[in-house]
Amino acid sequence: MKHVILITGAGKGIGRAIALEFARAIRHHPDFEPVLVLSSRTPADLEAISLECRAEGALTDTVTADISDMADVRRLANHIVEHYGRIDCLVNNAGVGRFGMLGDMTEEDFDYTMSTNLKGTFFLTQALFAMMQRQRSGHIFFITSVAATKAFEHSSIYCMSKFGQRGLVETLRLYARKSNVRITDVQPGAALTPMWGEVNDEIQSLMMMPEDVAAPVVQAYLQPARTVVEEIVLRPTGGDLQDE
Ligand SMILES: NC(=O)c1ccc[n+]([C@@H]2O[C@H](COP(=O)([O-])OP(=O)(O)OC[C@H]3O[C@@H](n4cnc5c(N)ncnc54)[C@H](OP(=O)(O)O)[C@@H]3O)[C@@H](O)[C@H]2O)c1
Numbered sequence: 430m431k432h433v434i435l436i437t438g439a440g441k442g443i444g445r446a447i448a449l450e451f452a453r454a455i456r457h458h459p460d461f462e463p464v465l466v467l468s469s470r471t472p473a474d475l476e477a478i479s480l481e482c483r484a485e486g487a488l489t490d491t492v493t494a495d496i497s498d499m500a501d502v503r504r505l506a507n508h509i510v511e512h513y514g515r516i517d518c519l520v521n522n523a524g525v526g527r528f529g530m531l532g533d534m535t536e537e538d539f540d541y542t543m544s545t546n547l548k549g550t551f552f553l554t555q556a557l558f559a560m561m562q563r564q565r566s567g568h569i570f571f572i573t574s575v576a577a578t579k580a581f582e583h584s585s586i587y588c589m590s591k592f593g594q595r596g597l598v599e600t601l602r603l604y605a606r607k608s609n610v611r612i613t614d615v616q617p618g619a620a621l622t623p624m625w626g627e628v629n630d631e632i633q634s635l636m637m638m639p640e641d642v643a644a645p646v647v648q649a650y651l652q653p654a655r656t657v658v659e660e661i662v663l664r665p666t667g668g669d670l671q672d673e
Pocket residue numbers: 437438439440441442443444468469470471474494495496497522523524525526545549572573574575616617618619620621622623624625
């Protein structure tokens with residue numbers, strides 16, 4: 430059976446790993462036919478991950494879109510409606526972080542972070558959840574963070590955005606349970622991705638890898654439809670980095 434799966438931020442890091450993990454799941458689940466709709470702002474990234482997923486036997490489609498731009502959010506949602514007429518899974522993964530001491534953060538840092546992590550995530554979810562309500566099926570993942578429940582000194586704006594995403598998760602659950610839609614809040618700790626920029630070997634050894642986050646996401650999706658994994662919290666075995 431075909432599963433239409435939209436992954437935002439699929440070009441790099443955790444989103445990229447999730448796309449590949451969905452494609453690789455075909456090896457163990459021959460009946461699973463994912464149609465991976467891969468989206469981010471950088472077309473070259475999308476082409477690269479698309480090729481890798483196709484090599485695993487998945488069908489893929491790429492949509493370049495900036496979810497901080499409402500016109501792009503509408504275009505992305507319309508693409509799903511027009512090309513597929515249904516949506517089985519939305520992975521709200523696209524996110525940005527600007528890190529620094531509280532007193533150094535600017536209005537631009539604030540707007541940049543909130544327009545993607547909160548505004549874009551909210552309106553894309555609103556559009557596609559409406560489809561899932563009509564279908565009375567679907568699964569939405571939010572890649573929030575351990576910073577959605579815990580403060581980090583250098584992460585004031587990022588923490589605000591992630592605590593905010595958690596507010597959306599918990600509100601959406603109230604609707605989702607009535608509509609037979611599954612909601613999973615994925616809260617990773619530090620995972621080595623381009624979001625971190627340059628990371629020295631010592632710090633790298635204290636971090637998870639993106640595929641460590643991807644595997645439980647796909648396992649949660651493949652649970653029987655009667656069961657929802659509501660939360661996945663993943664940390665490096667040694668705990669959080671002091672400052673993320
Ligand atoms: N890495 C961690 O330690 C960690 C821990 C907890 C939670 N998370 C969360 O996990 C998610 C993925 O993070 P990551 O570490 O994989 O980051 P990443 O390596 O920077 O990748 C982020 C992806 O999101 C895309 N993206 C960013 N802003 C976008 C926008 N406005 N519209 C569309 N696409 C956008 C990027 O696309 P372009 O580059 O093409 O713009 C990129 O493909 C984020 O929500 C992040 O907050 C990460």
